[in-house]
Amino acid sequence: MEKLLKELQQAALQRETRRHFFQTCSTGLGAMALGSFLSSCGWGGNKATPASGLAGPTEPMMPRPAQFNPKAKRVIYIHMAGSPSQLELFDYKPELVKYHGRDCPQELLEGKKFAFIRGVPKMLGPQGKFAQYGQSGAWLSDYLPHLQGVVDEISFLKAMHTDQFNHAPAQLLMHTGSARLGRPSIGSWVTYGLGSENDDLPGFVVLASGGKQPDAGKSVWGSGFLPTVYQGVQCRTDGDPVLYVSDPAGMNRDIRKQTIDAITEINQQAYNEVNDPEILTRISQYELAFRMQMSVPDAMDIKSEPQYIMDLYGADPNVGSFARNCLLARRLVERGVRFVQLFDWGWDTHGTSADGALEIGLKNKCRESDQAVAGLLKDLKQRGLLDDTLVVWGGEFGRTPMQENRDGLTLPFMGRDHHLDAFTVWMAGGGVRKGFSYGETDDIGYYGVKDKVHVHDLHATILHLLGFDHEQLTYPFQGRSFRLTDVAGKVVKPVLA
């Protein structure tokens, strides 16, 4: 402990020295880079600045104001990869019970394509038991007992729809606004727009659980054509939390510090000789790397959390899990990380196996995550963070009201195929209306019939809560200005508080 304190003191002292160095040795440099950065951000009027203005900014992560007064300052986005069934969790359809086991009417199948359903499938009634909860009377199933206690914090979007019914393209659309690879993810856009409030940690952190990365791979937190500094940094649950953050075995912190000092001193000499401002940036990045070596493991080490907090989330400090990631997410936003992206794999319930069964696998996934999600909302609230932290929960698409009959066969378990026309996403915290439900689907939950929300609309709304007009947060690339919502997107005003 004493050693750690000493280290932190040392780090603080070091930072002070560096700041002094920058003030004395590079007057005007920071301002210059900042100027070029802001003018290329696409707000404040002039939009047509070439991308190169951003290529080597000295402080790309410097915190920046939004376009207008934001309700949310940071985001925790919980993505249940594979896509949970809205019909088992949120979208209560008593009518569907009646149709259970009957052949799907032909008119529901005409002109439709499914990922796996072939021929005529059977209808499948909801597997959960639904009731209303909270002041708001939100419908929830018994799959989510803990969420029942926080429904009055939440706005449910029940008539979400998307364009893609395969995992990888649908996840890409959900996170980058495009089903094709190559666009920046929402977290990259947000850190590009707002910078980060903690310069000892990455501004955009990704935490994955469930034993597998999202189907679309790293592209769902990639920076696309934005500079790579804005891509999500995956903090791993095993090994180094950030790649190469640990010093080699046999090199202690003091020696590492001495090497950084030597590098800095020699680089300063080099700068004096050649006057390349890039050297100053490099000096500051080595300093930051050194600080990250302490701050990242510190942020990621949840052993210091008291037992009642562990219990709130249902987290075990020694086991990598979704619950632990929820707790980490709170620790990260608490430290000023702008965007925390959680992925939890294992929600793809086709009914081909017990793990992928609505009555077994989905229940298990809910059991593993329900307490943690509810705990996260409660914890954020008790720390006063929920007011300006936006929490988003959802999958990449919905599930069919029909039982899947993969390759025309009867499957051994209850399962539903991918479905793009109806699913539920919920939001809570930073600027979101409390205890609200928006949008309706038809009697069997097949199509949205009222207040539909497209993925682009969700993006527009998230950016709005963060203080951006989604049409104005742009980046020039290949001859035109690109934005997260491409050429679409409307802010869902009714869910704004």
Next chain:
Amino acid sequence: MKPKRLLIGGLGTVVLLSSFSMLGVFEQKVDYNTQIKPILNKQCIACHGGVKKTAGFSLLFRHEALAPTKSGKPAIVPGDADASEMIRRLTLDDPEERMPLDGPPLSEDEIQLLRDWVDQGAEWGDHWAYTPVEKPEVPRPGSFWDQLGSVIPGLAESDETAWAKNEIDYFVLDGLRTVRDTTADAQLAKTLRPSAEASRATLLRRVSLDLTGLPPTPEQVSAFVNDTSPDAYEKQVDRLLASSAYGEKWAGMWLDLARYADTKGYERDPGRQIWRYRDWLIKAFNDDKPYNLFLTEQLAGDLMPNRDPLTGLPPDDQLVATGFHRNTMNNDEGGTQDEEFRVAAVIDRVNTTWDVFGGTTFACVQCHSHPYDPFTHEEYYKYMAFFNNTRDEDVTTDTPTLRFYKDKDSVRVQELYSWMGRLAPPGQTAQQRQFLRTLEPKFNSHALDQYQKASLLDAKFFGILHEGSGRLPNVTLTGQNRLLIAWSNETPGATLTIRRDSLNGPVLVSLPVPAPARDTVQIFPIPEVAGRHNLFFRLDNPKGGNKWVSIKWIAFQRAMPGQSAHRLGAVEMEYALLLNKRPQSTPILLDGTGDLARPTQVFDRGNWLVKTKRVQPDVPKSILPLSPDLPRNRLGLARWMTDRKHPLTARVAVNRFWEQLFGTGLVETVEDLGTQGSTPTHRALLDYLAAEFMETDGWRIKKMLRRMVLSATYRQQSAAPAALVTADPTNKYLARGPRVRLAAEQVRDQALAVSGLLNPKMYGPSVMPPQPDGIWQSPYNGESWKLSDATDRNRRALYTYWKRTAPYPSMITFDSPSREFCQVRRLRTNTPLQALVTLNDPVYVEAARTLADCVREQARTPEEQIKAAFRRVALREIEPRKLAVLLRLYRNTEQHYRQHPDEAQQLMGFEQASPALAALTVTTNTVLNLDEVITKE
């Protein structure tokens, strides 16, 4: 001496007078490109251009702009600004009517300019990059300025002339002088002077890294430093251009453009064997294959005329070259539609071709006519038609591939060939020979439709149950008496019956389904039937229950000469046996013909499901019309692209070479030379180089690179006075040498090279150097990162296995793209994660250890050892002040390790590790992280 400043003042007035506000007075001709188009693009085109044509008015093309608008009248009347509604609208007071709507009005100067332009006839001009390359005259020193007798304080005019080494320098000098003489920035005018040549050591390190991607050895540096011959530098350049490392460096650069990867991408991202294409690239660069041929073979190697009479195929290396466009992704995710992702691949090929060779953002035109550049929506699809006829269809096997039979199998293939040769003249068995090499042409199983008790299993293979059926439409059977089928089955006793024209039509053939079979290829005789037919497949599989018979592909061929029409001959049995082999193979392009030729239609607003008008292959006419002599296929397209009159190909190429050497292109946006790209810093130089490349160099890249690196411009030192850096922060005027961080590959290769770890082995399958656990997660195919053996670990970076969804981490950290799509330009970032890589990645720690070990043997004292280490890495003598810093680090560290010998052992990884060696390793780790080391100076 007469001070220059007075002269500048005078000139400034002249320049001011000629600015556009005075044009009306002088009746000067308005230039569309430089004066009008920027105004239109900024103020008008968003509403009156390709995407939107508000009120029926578009300013994109002249014929559109002069056409009647919604009001019935044209908005521009050439020669009469007063009668032109467009001009009137600019000056109104009513905010509802005045243009630009909802924006500030145009300045008086701008309105006057537009007025003059309309009065002068409203002529459109072509963007500079879309006009043919004309070789500009080389600016000669003294032609103008010397006549004025000007003398620059400090450096005499004649000194600058003496500084110049070749034509490039005259253009650069001309640019510097023009800026000096016209700028209002006194600081800029004062400081813009060419810099002196870099020291020999620095220069050799720079040119070695640029041409070969590797630093020179200390011995090479000292040989150069001590070489007093006048052509010492030229000799070094020629040595580097001739080294095999040259091809590796430039192939590495090209891999980003080709979006090369060892996996297929998308969700499953399974492995793909396409490293032969990378080997082809290395050889092409090393052989200095002319760029026009280099381009042609990659786009159309399969269509080259020099065909082998035996197979009807061009030579293998030309087929392998077409791997360029087989690096598109392939989606093997369950449930995905092959056609959707086939189309995605074709669109990617179109966009990549334009990005890489055309430096133009053609992708915009996919959805609508180009808002700024002269391309229409329909032209996109005409261009796509060149690429839309290839046989690849997003199938899991990645066919067409070129199969390489090895060992015994290759002997058998040769024996089969000679057997076939004895049966008939070679041309008559070309069909079979081609099929043995490529497994094409064939119908992939997704071509079947009208399923009953049948399904496209996992959206991949046609599966059929007992009493199920499906249809294969439009098969020309004339002359075909062999059916080839690849299928899988588990239950014995199944029969597949194929009927013509309907489910009850005449039986073509009844086939016993083998069991067990897994993608088994079989050949069956079928009766000869004339004409084109729909074929109906029906399965009887009484014992099959819920078990599928699945079909992967079907092909129709003619029996080999001399074989019975009704029974397979021995030679055909051998043929079938070889088709069942799974040899190494590499994806290639092959066009479909006959039943397999594919028409192209326009996609409405880019949506592939909404197809409209049918189109034929053609090029955008505004660039250069397609000569009627050229075939309307990819070969004709490549010939068009490499035509001397094509305005873009050579400009884009030399701009890229320049960017690789100087860090920034003459047009900074290497990916876009169109109207939205950056303005060239030295347009005449770019055109001069493009013309020289085509004419003098015969498209040979080495000649062009040699010209560039021999210029005095390139040889300048990069260290500069602070005033120059402030005056020209991005070095666009080229008054100093390039100073940029090394590329991802170079950072790694240099560390391996200076520590002596680098294994220079060339070619072959990709290798897997150490990477942290848990980077790869491949849930379906179970592929894993298998650490290569000790020597293969230390190969050059371009041989590292590239998985698209989880690329090698340190490469990504240093700005490599994921290679899912073509990325024309890497933006250089400077991040803390990069520092963590070179500080802590085991690859770099290993390099530090090895380097320490090496210098410890070379020198006795710590001081000498540190000097030696610095010499090996930075290739020059260390400055005393820097040495003092490192020596202090060494001494402190050594003291620590003396007290903690266990830590020294941990760091070094062996028990007898001395504190001195550990301290030296800490020091070399530090040296490898210095800015001057990871930077090209």
